[in-house]
Amino acid sequence: MAVTTSTPPDERTPDTAEGAPEPRRRRGNAVDVWLGVIAWVVGIAFFFPVFWMVLTSFKTEADAYTPTPKIIFEPTLEQYEGVFSSGIGPYLANSVGATVISTLLVLLLAIPAAFALSLRPVQKTSDVLFFFISTKMLPVVAAIVPIYVVVNEIGALDNIWTLIVLYTGMNLPIAVWMMRSFFLEVPGELLEQASIDGAPLWRTLREIVLPIISPGIFATALICVIFAWNEFFFAVNLTAANAGTVPVFLVGFITSEGLYWAQLSAAATLAALPVVIAGWVAQNKLVQGLSFGAVK
Amino acid sequence: MAEVVFDQASRIYTPGAKPAVDSLDLTVADGELVVLVGPSGSGKSTALRMLAGLEPIDAGSVRIDGRDVVDVPSKDRDIAMVFQNYALYPSKTVAENMAFPLKMRGMDKEERGRRVRQAAEMLGLTDFLDRKPKAMSGGQRQRVAMGRAIVREPQVFLMDEPLSNLDAKMRVQTRAQIAELQNRLAVSTVYVTHDQVEAMTMGDRVAVLADGKLQQYATPPELYDRPTNAFVAGFIGSPAMNLLDLPRSSTGVTLGGVEVPLPREISDAAGSRDRITVGIRPEDWVLESTDADAGSVIKAVVDVVEELGSESYLYAHLAEDTSTSIVVRGPGRVKVRFGDPIAVRPNPEALHVFDVETGQRLP
Amino acid sequence: MTTTLERPAPDKQAGGAPMIDRAEGWRRRAPLLPALIFTIIVTQIPFLLTIFYSLQSWNLVRPGSQSFVWFQNYADVFTDSQFRQVALNTVVMTLGSVLIAVALGLVLALLLNRQFFGRGVVRTLLITPFLITPVAAALLWRTVLLDPTLGLVNFVLSPFGASGTEWISEFPLASVMAALVWQWTPFMMLLLLAGLQSQPTDQLEAARVDGANSWSIFRELTLPHLRRFIELGVVLGTIYLVNTFDTVYMMTQGGPGVASANLPFYIYQRAFLGFDIGQSAAMGVVVVILTLIAATFALRLLFRTFSGEEEAA
Ligand SMILES: Nc1ncnc2c1ncn2[C@@H]1O[C@H](COP(=O)(O)OP(=O)(O)OP(=O)(O)O)[C@@H](O)[C@H]1O
Ligand SMILES: [Mg+2]
Numbered sequence: 001m002a003v004t005t006s007t008p009p010d011e012r013t014p015d016t017a018e019g020a021p022e023p024r025r026r027r028g029n030a031v032d033v034w035l036g037v038i039a040w041v042v043g044i045a046f047f048f049p050v051f052w053m054v055l056t057s058f059k060t061e062a063d064a065y066t067p068t069p070k071i072i073f074e075p076t077l078e079q080y081e082g083v084f085s086s087g088i089g090p091y092l093a094n095s096v097g098a099t100v101i102s103t104l105l106v107l108l109l110a111i112p113a114a115f116a117l118s119l120r121p122v123q124k125t126s127d128v129l130f131f132f133i134s135t136k137m138l139p140v141v142a143a144i145v146p147i148y149v150v151v152n153e154i155g156a157l158d159n160i161w162t163l164i165v166l167y168t169g170m171n172l173p174i175a176v177w178m179m180r181s182f183f184l185e186v187p188g189e190l191l192e193q194a195s196i197d198g199a200p201l202w203r204t205l206r207e208i209v210l211p212i213i214s215p216g217i218f219a220t221a222l223i224c225v226i227f228a229w230n231e232f233f234f235a236v237n238l239t240a241a242n243a244g245t246v247p248v249f250l251v252g253f254i255t256s257e258g259l260y261w262a263q264l265s266a267a268a269t270l271a272a273l274p275v276v277i278a279g280w281v282a283q284n285k286l287v288q289g290l291s292f293g294a295v296k
Numbered sequence: 297m298a299e300v301v302f303d304q305a306s307r308i309y310t311p312g313a314k315p316a317v318d319s320l321d322l323t324v325a326d327g328e329l330v331v332l333v334g335p336s337g338s339g340k341s342t343a344l345r346m347l348a349g350l351e352p353i354d355a356g357s358v359r360i361d362g363r364d365v366v367d368v369p370s371k372d373r374d375i376a377m378v379f380q381n382y383a384l385y386p387s388k389t390v391a392e393n394m395a396f397p398l399k400m401r402g403m404d405k406e407e408r409g410r411r412v413r414q415a416a417e418m419l420g421l422t423d424f425l426d427r428k429p430k431a432m433s434g435g436q437r438q439r440v441a442m443g444r445a446i447v448r449e450p451q452v453f454l455m456d457e458p459l460s461n462l463d464a465k466m467r468v469q470t471r472a473q474i475a476e477l478q479n480r481l482a483v484s485t486v487y488v489t490h491d492q493v494e495a496m497t498m499g500d501r502v503a504v505l506a507d508g509k510l511q512q513y514a515t516p517p518e519l520y521d522r523p524t525n526a527f528v529a530g531f532i533g534s535p536a537m538n539l540l541d542l543p544r545s546s547t548g549v550t551l552g553g554v555e556v557p558l559p560r561e562i563s564d565a566a567g568s569r570d571r572i573t574v575g576i577r578p579e580d581w582v583l584e585s586t587d588a589d590a591g592s593v594i595k596a597v598v599d600v601v602e603e604l605g606s607e608s609y610l611y612a613h614l615a616e617d618t619s620t621s622i623v624v625r626g627p628g629r630v631k632v633r634f635g636d637p638i639a640v641r642p643n644p645e646a647l648h649v650f651d652v653e654t655g656q657r658l659p
Numbered sequence: 660m661t662t663t664l665e666r667p668a669p670d671k672q673a674g675g676a677p678m679i680d681r682a683e684g685w686r687r688r689a690p691l692l693p694a695l696i697f698t699i700i701v702t703q704i705p706f707l708l709t710i711f712y713s714l715q716s717w718n719l720v721r722p723g724s725q726s727f728v729w730f731q732n733y734a735d736v737f738t739d740s741q742f743r744q745v746a747l748n749t750v751v752m753t754l755g756s757v758l759i760a761v762a763l764g765l766v767l768a769l770l771l772n773r774q775f776f777g778r779g780v781v782r783t784l785l786i787t788p789f790l791i792t793p794v795a796a797a798l799l800w801r802t803v804l805l806d807p808t809l810g811l812v813n814f815v816l817s818p819f820g821a822s823g824t825e826w827i828s829e830f831p832l833a834s835v836m837a838a839l840v841w842q843w844t845p846f847m848m849l850l851l852l853a854g855l856q857s858q859p860t861d862q863l864e865a866a867r868v869d870g871a872n873s874w875s876i877f878r879e880l881t882l883p884h885l886r887r888f889i890e891l892g893v894v895l896g897t898i899y900l901v902n903t904f905d906t907v908y909m910m911t912q913g914g915p916g917v918a919s920a921n922l923p924f925y926i927y928q929r930a931f932l933g934f935d936i937g938q939s940a941a942m943g944v945v946v947v948i949l950t951l952i953a954a955t956f957a958l959r960l961l962f963r964t965f966s967g968e969e970e971a972a
Contacts (some may be wrong), residue, residue, distance in 0.1 A: 036775030042767060043781035046845065050787050052811060053799050069814055109697055112690030120687050128691065135702040139902050139950055141923040142943030145930050146708030169701030172694060192350050193383035197397035197444075198371030207396075211387030230792045232905040233923065237931060247794040247905065254798065261802055261809075268795035279790035280783055286849065 050272075057266035064262040079266035083253075088270060091249035094160055095229060098245060102167035103224040106175045107217065109168070114179030115205065119191060129180070132173040140170070144237060151238055160243040166234050171224040178223070182216025183209070219285040222278060229275045246271045298361030298374075298451040300324040300347065300484055305356035307342050316342040318508040319356060324452075327482040329475065331499035333492055335531070339508040340488040341456055347486060348377050348454050361451060371400070376445035377454040380461065382437050384429040384444075391416075391425040394444045408447075415443040418477070435466045442474065446481070453478065453485040459494065471498060492532055496520070504528050522648075526655035529575045529648055535609055535623045537575045541652055548644075549574055552594040552614040556642060562649050565659030572658065575648035578609060578625040584639040593639040596622060598632050612638060706947065712940035718933075732941035741917050742925070742942065746949070748832060749921040752903065756839040757896040761889060763840065764847025771848070772855040782852075789845040797909035800838040801827060831911045831919035838906050843899075847892045854888030855881065901950060922946050 056064050058075040117125050147166070156162045186209055194204040210217070232247040239248060253267050279286060302322040308315045317339040324330045332340045345351040347358055349370030357364050365373050376397070384393050391412055398408045416422045419439045429437055438458060445453055458474070459467045475498045478485050489495055495502045496516040504511040504519070504527075511531075512524040523529035529537045542549040548558035549572065556574075558566070566572050584593045595615035602609040610624045610632065624640055632638055649658045713732055717725040736742055771782055788796065804812050805826040813824060826834050862880060871879065904923040907913055913920030913928065920928075922942070930939035 032773065032775060035770060035773060039767075039770040039775060039781050040777065042770065043784040046841070047784035047787055049799055049804055049811075049841070050791060052803055053795075056803060065809055069809075069811060109694040113694035116687060116689075116691035128695065131695075132698065135698055136898050137950055138702070138706065139923065139943075139946050141902065141904070141926045142709055142947045143702070143705035144926070145712060145936055145940045145943060146705045148930070149712070149936065150705070150708070165701060169698060172698055176694060187381065187383065189379045189381055189383035190385065192348075192370075193377065193379060194385075195350075196348060196370045196375065196377050198400040199396070200400075203400070208385050208387070226790065230794075232794050232908070233902070233927075236908070237927070247792055250792075250794050250798065251909070259802060264798060264802065268792070268798055271795045272791045275792065276787060276790045279786060283783065283786055283849070286786075 050276075053265045054269050055265075056262055057269045059262045059265075061260050061262045064260075064265070079263045080270070082263050083267045083270060086253065088246070088249055088253075088267065091244050091246050092270075094163075094239075094243055095245040097160055098163045098167060098243075099225050099228040102164045102171065102228050103221050105164065105168040106171045106224050107221060109172055110175035110179050110220070111217070113176050114183050115209075117176070118180045118183035119186065119188075119209070129177065132176050136173045140233060144233070147234075148237060157238060158240045158242040158244075160239075162238055163231075163234060163243060163245070166238075167224075167228045167231060170231070170234075171227055175220050175224060178220045179213075179216065182213045182220075185216075186212050215285060218282065222282050222286060225278060226275050298484055299326050299359075300452055300486065301359040302343070302347070303357045303359065305343075305346060305358050306354050307339075307346055307351055308354045315354075315508050317346065317505075320508075320510055322503055322510065322513060324484050324486060326484055328500045329478050329485040329487060329498060331495040331502045332486065332488045332505060333490060333495040333502060333531075334505035334511075336490060338505040340490070340505055342508075343505070344377075344454050344456050344486055344488050347373075347452070348375055349373050374451040375454055376448045376450040376452075377456070378438075378441045378445050378458045380457040382429075382441040382458075382461075384437060384440055386429055389426050389428055390421060390432070390440050390443075393429065393440055394447050397444065397448050411447045411449075412443075415446045418446065419443050434461050434463075435470065438462060438470060442477070446477070450483065453483050453487075455485065456488045457490070458487075459489070460491075467494075474498070492534065496532070504531060506531075522657070523575075524657050526573055526575065526650040529650065529657075533577060535578050537577050537648070538622045539650075540574050540576070540620065540622075541571060542574050543571050544569065551642070552596070552620070553616040554591065554594050557644060558647065558649070559644060561659060562647065566649060569652070571652050573650040573652050573655070575650065576622075576642045577646065578623045580643045580646040581622070581624040581640040582643055583624065583626055584641055586637050586639045588639055593641050596624075596638050596640060598634060598636045598638060601630060601633060603628070603630070610638065709940045709943045709947075712936055713944045715937045715940075717936040732937045733945070735938060736941050736945055745917050745920050745922055745925040748917070748919065749901065752832065752836055752839070752921050753897055753900045756836050756843060756900055757893055759836070759840050760843040760847045760896060761851075761892050763844045764849075764892065765851050765885075765889070767844065767848040768851035768855055771852055785848060786845045788842050789849075791842065793842065793905040794909055796842055797838055797906045800834065800841075801910045805834055827911060828915055831915065835903075835906055835910055835919050838910060839900060839903065843896055847896065850892045850895075851885060851888055854885045858884045897953070 052069075055071075057079055058077070059070070059073055060076055060078065063070050063073040117128060151157055151159075151162055190208060190212075191204060194208055199207070229245075230247070231245070235245045235248045236251065239245065244252070250267055250271055254264060300323070302320045304319045304321060305317065306315045306319055307317040320343055322330070322343075332343060334340050342351060346353050347360075349365065349368065353366050357366050359365065360373060360375070385396065388396065394412045394415060395408045398411065403411075412425070413422070416425055419442060421436070421439055421443060424432060424436060424440075429440065432440070438461070441458065445455075455474075459470055462470060471494055474487075487494075487498060496519075499516060501513060501515055502519055503513045506527055512519060512528045514522075514524075519528065519532050523532060523537075526539055530539055540551065542551055542556075544550075544566065545555055548556045548563065550556070551574070586595075596612035597615055598610055598612045599621070600611040602611070606628050608626045608628060608630050610626055610630065612622055612624065614620045614622065615637065622640070624638070626632075650656060651658060714729055715725055715727055716731065767785060771778060771785070791799075802810070804810050807813060807823055807825045810826075812826065816824075858881060863876060902923055903921060904927065907919060907921055907924045908927075911919040913924045917925065926939045926942050926946070929935050929942065933939075
């Protein structure tokens with residue numbers, strides 16, 4: 001993120017009056033330091049539950065259930081072993097499969113669509129855009145009944161491809177919007193130059209446009225990954241042991257094992273970890289993506 | 297190498313609105329460098345883009361080397377274009393940028409490399425061939441854009457304000473380089489600029505556009521010496537020509553209460569008009585002593601003095617008629633200051649006269 | 660359902676370009692079609708089926724019970740007092756969480772939009788809740804944080820004599836909202852921070868030279884500049900939070916009673932626990948209609964936000 005901090009409010013042009021610039025500056029710094037401290041406190045407060053979850057995942061159940069929460073304890077990997085031995089593996093594989101394949105499909109469909117809506121706009125561009133975004137406005141609950149019935153009818157319940165198709169449909173509208181705003185940032189002169197140079201359309205796209213918008217593609221993909229990985233509603237209603245994803249595993253896990261906090265924390269940590277790390281690594285891109293490129 | 301012809305070519309962006317380029321007739325001879333100049337919005341870029349195939353031609357035709365190109369896509373027009381912002385491909389190195397149009401034409405790798413190296417040498421880019429455009433200065437990028445045009449060895453070069461992103465000094469330097477290069481390669485070139493100095497120094501011929509219409513198409517000296525209408529007269533030259541709307545008198549016109557005689561043929565051409573527009577370039581005033589006889593010199597009061605070193609410009613208003621301002625060129629060092637009186641006399645041999653209504657030159 | 664696309668596009672020409680011929684028109688449209696067709700199939704057809712099912716009496720556990728009953732299901736839905744309660748919950752939950760998250764996010768963005776030691780780290784800490792799988796987050800809130808005897812919240816509050824509060828059963832809706840706010844505040848913060856940082860510094864400097872103080876700069880310049888980012892945050896937040904299911908499912912199961920149930924959860928209960936296809940479809944249709952009304956406003960907002968880049972349509 002471009003670090004364009006605004007001038008701190010108290011840093012005015014130094015007065016020549018008795019006030020003398022010195023103490024004033026010091027006061028400004030003091031305010032800054034305090035606001036910095038507040039920011040740290042809030043940051044830690046927001047993060048603390050996550051920290052506690054990770055911490056708990058390394059405790060024994062006995063250490064997890066204490067009236068006074070324990071910070072010092074003997075860390076153990078016992079919970080993670082427990083989670084793995086209760087079979088999170090296939091669920092993780094399903095999550096990875098559904099997330100990766102649906103994200104690739106989304107990109108495959110969204111990139112050409114966004115291209116048609118930006119660089120070589122078709123007629124009625126804004127109607128099409130409106131249609132795409134309006135599908136996001138309609139709650140999925142209203143569609144789940146027929147989806148269930150149809151999926152049941154064609155024998156595709158508890159099938160990973162069902163989730164892939166639905167996740168693609170779920171992320172596609174947002175992806176089209178995001179990709180379009182990234183496409184719009186490609187200078188028109190470049191395309192004109194390419195057409196004078198005699199590059200066919202697909203080459204212009206591949207060799208010139210895609211390298212420029214690759215950060216945008218990355219951001220779009222990341223957002224699709226987050227939403228697909230974390231999706232629960234379709235997964236819980238349409239899958240079971242076969243095609244279940246990690247969130248489904250979490251639910252099944254607590255119902256079968258009861259609420260054991262330490263083990264639960266280990267499972268939750270494993271469920272959240274991939275997306276958290278991806279988000280941390282790409283936080284700048286995330287903002288740009290989510291604001292539809294409205295932010296440069 | 298080719299001749300380029302605009303034949304009554306027009307571009308109308310919005311149906312019913314005024315054409316952005318209106319029935320343009322222009323011929324660029326083989327190997328010639330023609331500059332399109334005009335104020336902002338006059339249709340220069342549009343005309344160039346019509347030639348490039350980036351804008352459709354709504355009426356008339358454009359021919360390159362005798363071939364009507366109205367329906368020919370840009371890539372088949374055998375032209376190369378240099379854009380104002382250079383339009384370098386950010387993901388490609390300098391060498392790849394320059395080689396790209398050749399690659400698209402299916403040229404083999406060896407020949408590409410040879411041409412790129414040759415162009416890079418010509419432009420002093422040899423050391424930068426592996427850099428990305430991002431890591432280069434404005435002037436260097438400009439040269440890469442030039443290089444990409446050169447390697448093509450096209451029939452026509454098109455340039456749309458290629459120097460406007462450079463600082464003043466770079467601009468003068470690059471201007472000379474481009475002119476020299478074009479001369480050497482002898483490729484017909486259409487060059488768009490709004491900078492009249494660029495136009496006058498670079499162009500073999502200059503086309504002045506205003507409101508989408510061609511005003512005059514001539515060599516720079518001719519443009520300066522015989523502007524065909526008041527617009528061109530005012531547009532070419534800096535500071536601009538003094539254009540004064542004056543009443544006729546028996547032998548000429550009256551300016552600041554003084555009788556200015558007109559040469560015979562102008563007087564004849566002006567016919568029975570009551571008023572005419574008289575154009576006097578700043579250098580065509582003669583500074584006289586302020587003591588001179590009142591009837592023979594025009595008295596004025598200085599508002600601003602611009603001293604440029606080798607010459608100076610005096611901005612003044614007439615003593616008799618304070619609403620009329622004039623610009624007078626003086627020697628490098630002048631003693632007059634704000635509020636000082638001066639006395640001037642136009643050189644009658646160098647007057648330009650235009651019709652008040654139509655702005656057309658007389659005779 | 661969205662009717663935006665059904666109108667055949669008259670060949671309105673932009674500008675005076677020579678008519679783009681049919682072939683060229685299709686060439687330009689072609690890249691759009693796969694995405695469009697896919698979206699129509701996956702999102703529109705189910706809605707049409709929802710309408711169809713909503714006119715039937717159909718319970719999955721009684722095979723052969725399917726019959727056409729016209730608007731009976733709708734009548735049932737509207738006389739269902741629980742449904743009204745749940746609809747109200749949905750509005751409170753969605754708007755409440757979004758607005759609180761935006762407000763908190765704005766404060767955090769302002770805090771982070773200044774130089775201080777470890778700013779990047781603080782931002783990383785702050786965005787983490789948004790990335791956590793909602794199911795895991797809900798579990799975390801329900802157990803580690805809000806457990807009446809062993810939860811951290813009561814532990815922290817115990818010096819103030821608040822120990823033993825049964826948050827989940829006493830304040831179910833508020834508990835769910837707390838978890839949602841925790842997850843969505845970081846998102847709003849990121850968005851608004853980006854907005855703050857996209858404000859041209861020369862504008863701020865000019866105002867400072869003009870003698871404006873910090874507060875008036877914020878009110879007169881920063882807030883108007885942030886407006887479209889705030890609107891975007893509200894619209895996106897609403898789109899996602901209306902559909903909240905996982906948090907309710909994991910934290911409260913909608914209970915006690917329907918005190919914390921929202922429409923997605925309620926419909927889920929009807930369809931997958933009651934197996935009443937007809938009624939849940941009817942509820943779905945009602946939800947769509949309500950959402951469309953809300954969405955029309957939201958979309959206006961969104962389109963104005965982007966009007967800068969839209970051709971006048
Ligand atoms: N895409 C467009 N749609 C509608 N009108 C346009 C478009 N492009 C240019 N125009 C109009 O056409 C006229 C000529 O524009 P053009 O860009 O050719 O001017 P120019 O001479 O190059 O000006 P400048 O020196 O500012 O670049 C202007 O009045 C402009 O407003
Ligand atoms: Mg231009």
